[in-house]
Amino acid sequence: xxxxxxxxxxxxxxxxxxxxxxxxxxxxxxxxxxxxxxxxxxxxxxxxxxxxxxxxxxxxxxxxxxxxxxxxxxxxxxxxxxxxxxxxxxxxxxxxxxxxxxxxxxxxxxxxxxxxxxxxxxxxxxxxxxxxxxxxxxxxxxxxxxxxxxxxxxxxxxxxxxxxxxxxxxxxxxxxxxxxxxxxxxxxxxxxxxxxxxxxxxxxxxxxxxxxxxxxxxxxxxxxxxxxxxxxxxxxxxxxxxxxxxxxxxxxxxxxxxxxxxxxxxxxxxxxxxxxxxxxxxxxxxxxxxxxxxxxxxxxxxxxxxxxxxxxxxxxxxxxxxxxxxxxxxxxxxxxxxxxxxxxxxxxxxxxxxxxxxxxxxxxxxxxxxxxxxxxxxxxxxxxxxxxxxxxxxxxxxxxxxxxxxxxxxxxxxx
Amino acid sequence: xxxxxxxxxxxxxxxxxxxxxxxxxxxxxxxxxxxxxxxxxxxxxxxxxxxxxxxxxxxxxxxxxxxxxxxxxxxxxxxxxxxxxxxxxxxxxxxxxxxxxxxxxxxxxxxxxxxxxxxxxxxxxx
Numbered sequence: 001x002x003x004x005x006x007x008x009x010x011x012x013x014x015x016x017x018x019x020x021x022x023x024x025x026x027x028x029x030x031x032x033x034x035x036x037x038x039x040x041x042x043x044x045x046x047x048x049x050x051x052x053x054x055x056x057x058x059x060x061x062x063x064x065x066x067x068x069x070x071x072x073x074x075x076x077x078x079x080x081x082x083x084x085x086x087x088x089x090x091x092x093x094x095x096x097x098x099x100x101x102x103x104x105x106x107x108x109x110x111x112x113x114x115x116x117x118x119x120x121x122x123x124x125x126x127x128x129x130x131x132x133x134x135x136x137x138x139x140x141x142x143x144x145x146x147x148x149x150x151x152x153x154x155x156x157x158x159x160x161x162x163x164x165x166x167x168x169x170x171x172x173x174x175x176x177x178x179x180x181x182x183x184x185x186x187x188x189x190x191x192x193x194x195x196x197x198x199x200x201x202x203x204x205x206x207x208x209x210x211x212x213x214x215x216x217x218x219x220x221x222x223x224x225x226x227x228x229x230x231x232x233x234x235x236x237x238x239x240x241x242x243x244x245x246x247x248x249x250x251x252x253x254x255x256x257x258x259x260x261x262x263x264x265x266x267x268x269x270x271x272x273x274x275x276x277x278x279x280x281x282x283x284x285x286x287x288x289x290x291x292x293x294x295x296x297x298x299x300x301x302x303x304x305x306x307x308x309x310x311x312x313x314x315x316x317x318x319x320x321x322x323x324x325x326x327x328x329x330x331x332x333x334x335x336x337x338x339x340x341x342x343x344x345x346x347x348x349x350x351x352x353x354x355x356x357x358x359x360x361x362x363x364x365x366x367x368x369x370x371x372x373x374x375x376x377x378x379x380x381x382x383x384x385x386x387x388x389x390x391x392x393x394x395x396x397x398x399x400x401x402x403x404x405x406x407x408x409x410x411x412x413x414x415x
Numbered sequence: 416x417x418x419x420x421x422x423x424x425x426x427x428x429x430x431x432x433x434x435x436x437x438x439x440x441x442x443x444x445x446x447x448x449x450x451x452x453x454x455x456x457x458x459x460x461x462x463x464x465x466x467x468x469x470x471x472x473x474x475x476x477x478x479x480x481x482x483x484x485x486x487x488x489x490x491x492x493x494x495x496x497x498x499x500x501x502x503x504x505x506x507x508x509x510x511x512x513x514x515x516x517x518x519x520x521x522x523x524x525x526x527x528x529x530x531x532x533x534x535x536x537x538x539x540x541x
Binding site: 365 | 417419420425450451452453454474475476477478518521
């Protein structure tokens with residue numbers, strides 16, 4: 001097991017929110033799985049673009065418009081490089097939800113029909129369930145689920161068995177589970193899907209912010225992620241797609257910017273990636289996300305992963321000291337992303353989250369947009385603590401103290 | 416003493432009144448709190464347009480369970496016309512704790528389910 005050498009990256013001062021809270025309580029932010037806090041460089045990039053370079057993109061001939069164009073497309077190039085993709089196959093969306101819907105509508109409606117199956121897993125976020133439910137219902141196809149085992153993991157042989165049935169056209173799965181934290185063997189999975197002649201989609205919302213991701217190496221046909229969990233602004237997501245598949249697809253949203261030319265009755269489509277970007281795009285947000293991936297690259301994603309793995313290991317040790325606390329998902333930090341979901345006997349997760357917030361500790365409670373998984377786990381909800389680059393051991397200590405205090409409020413040890 | 420988790424709230428949470436099934440019953444409903452996936456159902460026995468008995472079933476946080484337990488004692492004996500008139504303020508006042516905006520639905524889930532059973536109106540109480 002790697003050592004617990006690096007338990008702080010020493011970057012908290014880069015994130016102004018930690019200094020700027022109006023009340024006396026410290027901000028113990030352990031909800032980065034929901035959204036990350038933003039470093040000053042991202043805030044400056046967003047504001048700087050709006051202040052100094054704002055114009056609409058793509059058709060302006062004056063210098064300011066050309067600056068906006070250059071800023072937008074250079075952000076795309078930075079973001080594509082961060083995940084090992086090419087700019088032409090890096091499409092901006094609103095978020096991962098929109099990225100998955102884009103595939104479900106544009107690829108799914110042309111390629112899925114009666115008798116076909118879409119395979120997803122029991123650990124998916126609603127964003128990677130509902131678009132497929134709607135597609136399958138509309139096209140007369142079947143939606144099937146790969147099971148999650150007792151360790152919170154998927155089985156490659158179960159995937160093989162599903163693919164051997166011969167009807168699976170698309171397999172969609174999370175890179176890292178937002179509830180269990182499980183890091184799925186995505187490269188092995190996409191290779192199997194490809195060998196079976198099916199198409200793969202990976203939901204990278206939780207993965208991209210916390211580990212080095214190379215979409216070429218992973219080999220997914222589609223890989224979606226979102227900016228706001230990766231230190232960037234809300235309102236910008238990314239869909240990487242395989243070029244030859246994107247070329248064949250019809251557009252998702254239609255209108256301005258995504259056309260080559262428009263006649264009275266028909267239109268032709270713009271080239272990649274703009275074919276999939278209808279309307280005025282989120283330019284400042286792209287610039288902000290460009291600054292975010294630069295910031296992460298400078299930290300080094302391997303260092304980020306080691307920091308968060310070590311903090312997660314420390315958190316798992318701490319949680320084990322809380323009576324009647326049960327963590328769901330893989331037992332060791334090595335196989336999991338930077339989060340822990342848990343239940344405490346006699347305490348509803350909402351009450352847990354409310355009580356720890358009295359000490360400034362921010363965690364999430366609920367079904368985490370994964371109700372089918374909650375049913376598999378036999379719980380209605382869990383509390384979830386997730387760490388980011390700015391956290392250190394003091395945040396975990398505060399969480400554990402607050403959990404022990406929460407049990408006292410409910411007098412759980414009283415005779 | 417915690418502002419929200421007062422002794423009587425914890426007492427109703429740990430030993431909820433009027434919880435379980437009620438057979439036979441005349442009215443029933445089941446509702447979810449979309450925020451947390453909590454579930455609450457109710458069985459109501461009616462005689463002469465009046466609630467003579469009721470039982471809640473389900474699971475939820477201390478606020479939602481205590482609210483259901485406390486309300487159950489008030490609802491028994493009310494006429495259906497009276498239940499129709501109950502609003503969010505009635506429930507919040509009855510609960511007697513400062514309920515934040517995010518926990519409001521926890522407090523109101525039981526009234527939503529009871530009003531749903533009695534009137535067929537499944538909207539959140541206002």
